[in-house]
């Protein structure tokens with residue numbers, strides 16, 4: 149959509165892509181209300197705006213997700229924009245998708 153000012157108005161849309169969940173977990177930063185945690189070692193209190201690697205396990209972050217982007221989170225568009233503005237270098241994935249897949253995988257490992 150072209151605005152009267154001549155600029156394009158941008159929107160966020162989720163892209164469905166096949167992925168290696170284990171590879172994501174090893175390099176994923178999960179953003180909470182203020183700080184983030186490392187999905188690889190579960191270290192808490194990471195400054196997601198600046199951290200390139202985990203201060204505890206040293207993994208480099210390639211992916212980022214937010215706990216506040218579910219269907220019931222009213223301001224999820226604002227949350228996505230805030231994170232993407234701060235970390236354009238990371239691929240943002242949907243936390244609910246991630247939890248669903250890792251939950252299924254754990255159930256399979258458990259019952260396997």
Ligand SMILES: [Zn+2]
Pocket residue numbers: 186187188189190191202203204205206207
């Ligand atoms: Zn870590």
